[in-house]
Amino acid sequence: MIGMVLVTHGHLATEFRAALEHVVGPQKQIASISIGPEDDMERRRLDIIEAVKQSDTGDGVVLLTDMFGGTPSNLAISVMNGANVEVLAGVNLPMLIKLASVREGQTLEQAVLQAQDAGRKYVHVASRILSPRCAEDKKQKIESQK
Numbered sequence: 001m002i003g004m005v006l007v008t009h010g011h012l013a014t015e016f017r018a019a020l021e022h023v024v025g026p027q028k029q030i031a032s033i034s035i036g037p038e039d040d041m042e043r044r045r046l047d048i049i050e051a052v053k054q055s056d057t058g059d060g061v062v063l064l065t066d067m068f069g070g071t072p073s074n075l076a077i078s079v080m081n082g083a084n085v086e087v088l089a090g091v092n093l094p095m096l097i098k099l100a101s102v103r104e105g106q107t108l109e110q111a112v113l114q115a116q117d118a119g120r121k122y123v124h125v126a127s128r129i130l131s132p133r134c135a136e137d138k139k140q141k142i143e144s145q146k
Helices: 012-024 041-055 071-077 093-102 108-121 126-144
Strands: 003-009 030-035 061-065 085-089
Touching: 003 012, 003 041, 003 071, 003 093, 012 030, 012 093, 030 041, 030 071, 041 061, 041 071, 061 071, 061 093, 061 108, 071 085, 085 108, 093 108
Parallel strands: 003 030, 003 061, 061 085
Antiparallel strands: none
């Protein structure tokens, strides 16, 4: 099973994990690392390394961060060690749900790509999706009033 380590600004990692487990149930091989503005970054880097070690049973680990280029992402990237650890930036709940569902039986590369696709698939501007439906509903309402 592929391990998961969430590394984010503030307490997002803890809350994302809570939301994930609310939707899909308790997870194994998962850790959360919160990065605060006053934290010792070398200490947090060592925390990430330890979380990777504890989450990895041989299938690799995905480090999920909130924003590429931010401190959590940069710390995560600093511990990548070839094929065994991957960083996926821009974490969202659909991405986590997909990763949780495919991390057994998929390679690290396959799982990361599927999670990335799921994360992108569920980003929408609601009015652009709902506009055609709203227009059709209005049309039907007008026709029913005739």
